[in-house]
Amino acid sequence: MAALDRADTFIVDVPTIRPHVLAMATMHSQAMTIVRLVDDEGIEGIGEGTTIGGLSYGEESPESIQSAIETYILPVLETSDISRVGETMARVEACVRGNRFAKCAVETALLDMAGKRLGVPVSELIGGGRRRDTLPVAWTLASGDTARDIAEGEAMLDARRHRIFKLKIGKRSVRDDVAHVGAICKALGSRASIRVDVNQNWSEAQARLGMAMLHDVGCELVEQPIAGDAVAAMARLSSSQPVPLMADEALTGPRSALALASAAGASVFALKIAQSGGLFATAEVAAIARAAGLGLYGGTMLEGAVGTAASAHVFATLEKLEWGTELFGPLLQTDEILAEPLKYADFALAVPTGPGLGVTLDEDKIAYFRRDRTGARLH
Ligand code: MUC
Ligand code: MG
Incomplete structure (x- = not known):
């Protein structure tokens, strides 16, 4: 049995190391909504709800994630036994529709606390438990310039940090995009795997x-060449094109996953904890x-590092992960907000081993980057 003693939800704005150019937005910074929960025995849990480009990617913004947590989810937690994570999140589900990113942040914090109480990593609390300690990590080449992307890819290969590259197109x-991808495949392709993400921006034709x-x-x-809700068209492309x-x-989440799998709309699924609505839903x-x-x-x-660690714990439970991961988010930011940074080496991320998420916030960095202290809104 555990009761919520106090909670803090805040947005942290951290600049990116270079402009990150996607089809729907160019990022100059990342806004991460962090929730910190403390139970009646002083055990703390943290979670992160983060999207891309304000409201240009999905239906939740950093501000809406914060407000959904503070206004609607925390009151449910105040009357719950928060040591029972599944039951608590089912009570949240009954009161709050949608808002998957906000729910994911809260569920992450509850699992962080549960792991600390039990003395096990979060990965042991998901599915069949932890199966791997490292995860291959892709890097996204998205500077907006072909020569700069090639130089960046070469540097990543030299440093043995990434050998899977995703290009944002x-x-x-279409022809200019393919010329860009072709140039990068020619320069790096024999030493790396090159993939693209269109972020829904093409028509079927x-x-x-x-x-x-x-x-x-x-x-x-x-990845996602056309609109995500165009399931029949995705199925036509998937069955007619040689590239997966x-x-x-x-x-x-699970319902869309079942519908898409039943319609043969894709041959690979990109798992995302926030889009799925939490860590348990991602495993489903x-x-x-x-x-x-x-x-x-x-x-x-x-x-950032909190959501990346949470994702890593879920992905570490999977028997097969044929296409690797892209858990490079913290590396795109000028500063990591953890006391001890996540470890990237030999083209992989080490899944934290400590209890809960196995990560601790750097309080000085949080104080420096918190929007409610700095007023910063960097775009
Ligand atoms: C997406 O759509 O996959 C992942 C890597 C990146 O650069 O953007 C994201 C979002
Ligand atoms: Mg994508």
Whole structure:
């Protein structure tokens, strides 16, 4: 039995190391909504709810995540036995529709506390428990400039940090985008896996042309080429194109996963803890993919270290993760907000081993970057 003693929810704005150019927004900073819960025995749990580009990516913003937690979710926690994470989140589900990113942040904090109480990492509390200690990590080349992307890719290979590269396309014409991808495949392709993410920006006709051309230049995977709710069109592309189609925005939890798998709308699923609505729901999406014979990839909403650690704990429970992960979010930021940074080496991220999430916030950095102290809104 545990009761909520106090809670703090705040937004942290950290600049990115370079502009990050996506089809729907260019990021100059990342805004992370952090929730910190403390129980009646002084055990603390932290969680993160993060999206990309304000409201340009999804239906929740950093501000709406904060307000959903403070106004609607915390009152449910105040009357719950928060040591029972599944039951507490079911009570939240009954009172709060949607708001998956906010729920994910809270569920993460509850699991962090539960792991600390039991003395085990969060990965031992999900599915069948932890199966791996490191995860392969991709890097996204998205400076907006081909030569700069190639130089960045070379530097990542030299440092043995990444050998999987995802290119963000969909902003320019299909032919210009394919020329950009082709140049990078030619420069790095024999030493790396090159994939693209269109972030829903093509029509079906553009995708048909683009996917065929991308296959010819050596691209190995095409992520969410068209609108995520265009399931029938995704199925047509998936069955007609040789390059595998990976679903990202189409996946908003187990129900959408089942619908998409049943319609054969993709051959790979990108798992995301926030988009799925939490860590437990992500494991359910993975189970549906596995049962349908689909490949798995550990996706990111470019979370900072807390959300990245939470994602890593879920992905560490998966038997197969054929396409690796892209848990590089903290590396895109100028500062990591942990007392001890996450460990990246040999093309992989080490899954934290301590109880709970196994990470601790750096209080000085939090004080420095918290929006309610600095007033910062960096875009
Ligand atoms: C997305 O759509 O996958 C992941 C990597 C990156 O650069 O952006 C994200 C979001
Ligand atoms: Mg994506």
